[in-house]
Amino acid sequence: MADREHDVSTTATTPLFEVRDLQVHFPIRRSGGQVARALDGVDLEWRRGEVLGIVGESGCGKSTLGRALLGLQATTSGEILVDGEPLEDADLRAVRRRVQMVFQDPYQSLNPRQTVGAQVLEPLAIHGIGARGADRIARGVAVLEAAGLRPAARFWDRYPHELSGGQRQRVVIAAAMALQPEALICDEPVSALDVSVRAQVLHVLMTLKRERGLSLIFITHDLGLAWALCDRIAVMYLGRMVETGTAEQVIGDPRHPYTKALLSVVPSPFPRDRVRREILAGELPDASRIPTGCRFHPRCPAAFDRCRSDDPRTLAAVAGADGHRAACWLVDG
Ligand SMILES: Nc1ncnc2c1ncn2[C@@H]1O[C@H](COP(=O)(O)OP(=O)(O)OP(=O)(O)O)[C@@H](O)[C@H]1O
Numbered sequence: 001m002a003d004r005e006h007d008v009s010t011t012a013t014t015p016l017f018e019v020r021d022l023q024v025h026f027p028i029r030r031s032g033g034q035v036a037r038a039l040d041g042v043d044l045e046w047r048r049g050e051v052l053g054i055v056g057e058s059g060c061g062k063s064t065l066g067r068a069l070l071g072l073q074a075t076t077s078g079e080i081l082v083d084g085e086p087l088e089d090a091d092l093r094a095v096r097r098r099v100q101m102v103f104q105d106p107y108q109s110l111n112p113r114q115t116v117g118a119q120v121l122e123p124l125a126i127h128g129i130g131a132r133g134a135d136r137i138a139r140g141v142a143v144l145e146a147a148g149l150r151p152a153a154r155f156w157d158r159y160p161h162e163l164s165g166g167q168r169q170r171v172v173i174a175a176a177m178a179l180q181p182e183a184l185i186c187d188e189p190v191s192a193l194d195v196s197v198r199a200q201v202l203h204v205l206m207t208l209k210r211e212r213g214l215s216l217i218f219i220t221h222d223l224g225l226a227w228a229l230c231d232r233i234a235v236m237y238l239g240r241m242v243e244t245g246t247a248e249q250v251i252g253d254p255r256h257p258y259t260k261a262l263l264s265v266v267p268s269p270f271p272r273d274r275v276r277r278e279i280l281a282g283e284l285p286d287a288s289r290i291p292t293g294c295r296f297h298p299r300c301p302a303a304f305d306r307c308r309s310d311d312p313r314t315l316a317a318v319a320g321a322d323g324h325r326a327a328c329w330l331v332d333g
């Protein structure tokens, strides 16, 4: 089988994933054909070796997008390209080996009746990696220790309920890393954990990223955390990206009123911005009733007539800031 990872001609320029106008609609029961538009025209590029933050309020579609990238969520329309190839033509099993997912709740990812050792050996057995026995055990020990469970022997025979939340998430990360993936999609990987252990688990992820050249998607509702960890950030609102750019561009010079509002609720790393704080008004509208025009207009302090009628469908380029884009009529496109 051809190994795409080593095809240098494609790896240099082709993004790992590219998403174009992706729609995921869920039918709403007993609604007479209404749908919830969980994803409603997502455009996104995830480059190789990059830490990409996907940020937005609860219900905006972050997890749906993460699942869709691995073919774990059926899509309604649009395109997902992996290494430039349509996901529907790709070998999903191979994609899911190369790109692992880490979920918020380690309890849900782990089998309560399996020991730590068994959990890291299982993916190796499923994918037929390494020789049985000593070779696989050596790999399992190595990934547990890389995830900070040292010495691995102390944890090997324990069950999930015998571990702390932070230790359980380290086991999840180790099991994901056992397959030597090139990328991880981390969906709120620390938000279920005690505040005191969050930094340690994030440190494990970022160390693995640095040492193994992983590409990382980091899904979070915390812009401050995204700023600390990510190379680029995509801000999502009601099923669509509203601003994308480097972390410095999006956090240091936010252009979309939604990004500005999100930033107003986190302690700003840029003290000069603190004077113009805005509080996000109102609730996130329902995904089955997306407002006309700009979907953010009912909550936007800067909305004017055009915002109520015209949808700023494409992300307009911010002048003089390469790669910085925002879907807002106040940003000239
Ligand atoms: N299986 C489903 N059936 C119906 N609606 C769904 C389904 N999964 C998600 N949705 C809806 O799609 C929208 C996006 O959900 P999603 O879980 O992707 O959001 P999220 O950004 O990950 O939120 P959170 O931050 O709370 O995890 C929500 O309105 C949600 O109610």
Ligand SMILES: [Mg+2]
Binding pocket: 062, 063, 064, 187
């Ligand atoms: Mg989610």
